Amino acid sequence: MYKIGIYGATGKVGSELLKIIHIRKFPYSKIRLFASQKSSGKKLIEDKKEFIIETFYKDSFKEIDIAFFCVSGKWSIQNRQFAEESGCIVIDNSSAFRLFENTPLIVPEINIDSIKKSRFISNPNCTTLIAAIPLWVLHKKYKLKKVIISTYQAASGAGKEGMDELLQAISQYRENRVFKPSKFQYDLAYNIIPHIDDFEINGYTKEEMKVTLEIRKIFNVSDLLISCTAVRIPVLRAHSESITVETELKPDINEIRDLIKNTNGIVLKDDINNNIYPMPITSSDNFDVEVGRIRKSIVFENGIDFFVSGDQLLKGAALNALQIAEKMVERTV
Amino acid sequence: MYKIGIYGATGKVGSELLKIIHIRKFPYSKIRLFASQKSSGKKLIEDKKEFIIETFYKDSFKEIDIAFFCVSGKWSIQNRQFAEESGCIVIDNSSAFRLFENTPLIVPEINIDSIKKSRFISNPNCTTLIAAIPLWVLHKKYKLKKVIISTYQAASGAGKEGMDELLQAISQYRENRVFKPSKFQYDLAYNIIPHIDDFEINGYTKEEMKVTLEIRKIFNVSDLLISCTAVRIPVLRAHSESITVETELKPDINEIRDLIKNTNGIVLKDDINNNIYPMPITSSDNFDVEVGRIRKSIVFENGIDFFVSGDQLLKGAALNALQIAEKMVERTV
Secondary structure, eight states: OEEEEEEESSSHHHHHHHHHHHHOOEEEEEEEEOOOOTTTTOOEEEEEEEEEEEEOOGGGGGGOOOEOOOOOOOOOOHHHHHHHHHHHHHEEETTTTTTTSSOOBOEEEEEEEEGGOEEEEOOOOOHHHHHHHHHHHHHHHHEEEEEEEEEBBBBGGGGGHHHHHHHHHHTTTOOOOOOOOOSSOOOOOTOBBBBBSOOHHHHBBHHHHHHHHHHHHHHHHHOOEEEEEEBBOOOOSSSEEEEEESSSSSHHHHHHHHHHTTSSTTTEOOOOOTTTTTHHHHHTTTHHHHHHHHOOOOOOOOOEEEEEOTTTTTIIIIIIHHHHHHHHHHHOO | OOOEEEEEEEEEEHHHHHHHHTTTTOEEEEEEEEEEEEEEEEEEETEEEEEEEEEGGGGGGOOOOEEEEESSSHHHHHHHHHHHTTEEEEESSSSSSTTOOTTOOOHHHGGGGGGTTOEEEEEHHHHHHHHHHHHHHHHHHHHHHEEEEEEEEEGGGGHHHHHHHHHHHTTTOSSSSOOOOOOSOOOTTTTTTTTTSSBOSSSSBBBHHHHHHHHHHHHOOTOEEEEOOOOOOOOOOOOOEEEEEEEEOOHHHHHHHHHHHSSSSEEEEGGGGGTTTHHHHHHHHHSSSEEEEEEOSSSSEEEEEEEEOOOTIIIIHHHHHHHHHHHHHHHHH
16 A cells, blocks of 8 residues: 655646546555645545645655656656655656656556666656557557657647636637637637647657657657657547558558557547547547557558547546556555 | 629538639629529628529529539539530539549649630649648659648538537537537537548548549649548638658758748748747638648658648638639630
């Protein structure tokens, strides 16, 4: 039984974590929720239990076995060392350390063994996580040569404030727009924005390059050719991605469908005759990432087009973080 | 001065046509609007003039110089022969004849010369039209080898009913959905649907294969490798597309920007330092297709990623149809 600390408990990922710790019956003796002073004293109810939010203090790490960092990269940088010295396991949702050589970046279904003796683990970016398992299935079987991704990312990628801003923008929508956005660059009501996170010098955004660099690290293929175009769309929850891959070996559609059926973390939604394909409406609130629209690419000799949709707050964040904790706990048993 | 007939005047494309004929001051002596009997007698006001909708009758073609077909493929098939025999020019918005060898498929900025002596011209699919000019610019300069497109298509692709259904779905949205869609396969409120038009045997949809086959015909490159994933999203107007191309020759970003600035029908929206990129919010109601997010692909040795957004009812339908008429009229002067 473990003492858990959720740092950033008022955010969307933090509150999802509290929920799924109970759904998945993670063996805890105590859960403590930390946030900034302004939320201190607030109560969260889960599984009929009451959890009171405390003001964060550094020494709390000494009273915790597993700390989930759900705040910001800056916050993680400020607190990593002290948390590690306090002896607790840390699972960090921020991007701060993901690409550090000595920090494992983990998708439990793919590279759990990369944890080795580390006690500070980075949780990948949400867009990376939604694509990772289906790409891994294809990579193991056919070897990926090129990957081209276009995303359809929900407002929840910008947390609860992102979802609230979308709902507010929609409720205030008029043809001559007056809504002033704060979380997004532009009014997201009936609009899409091909801009998530800052731009890099190469013209890609940080969000797009995260997908490239993180997939390379998770797959341990440093020269994988993979690019992404990340687009915010007016969906509340669940990210979707249109993916085209070129493979070394000749892929077989039926074999891929079987592989997907038999892989944990993803679910086959691929029956076009019955209008079954991945969608936010069906993938939201579910643990598994939906995979469908699988077809032989008409562009590559050996290539596949497919479409995925997954809950960006669950497999795209909180669920993957908890799965890492579950695996680390199993190993210590 | 020409006698114009708009067949299917109550639809979204028909009503846009009536509007832009006046904005672009097309030289007409009379505009007649035709629809089914149930709309007969309704009035449309444009440019302070009143237009009364008539019930369609076949002999009307004899009284018309230029007929815009804005109904359905089935209707076009039923009426093509009689219209041609009546001697009028026909510009057909339906997909019925687009791939027929003896029917020109025209984007005026690209292949106006393909009309030759034809008097029945097909107007391309909206998704084709939004992508066509920027792809043509790249093709002429660097020769396209591969094109991979993922679309973000507005509800207006399904006409006024599509827009109304999205607005209704949004207004009735609850977390446990009860809205029953009729125009789309699923509730489009805060959802996306990777399914537009029927599925083909190869797993692509008809909409997706239209892009492939129509671009090949318009560019007169029968073996161009081009694939599309078409996705309906909760946007009212303007389609966007994320496009990756591989080219034969080495592309140069600054040269591409200059080419786009100097090409009719498209406008450069590519200043990431000032958050300038194509979006539905800015491309809606405008004639030019916006092109931006132009960057060297990190997947192809010679490759470009870019993003486009264009008003699917204007350049994606009514505007292109009218531009064809304008060019045909110029030629007869």
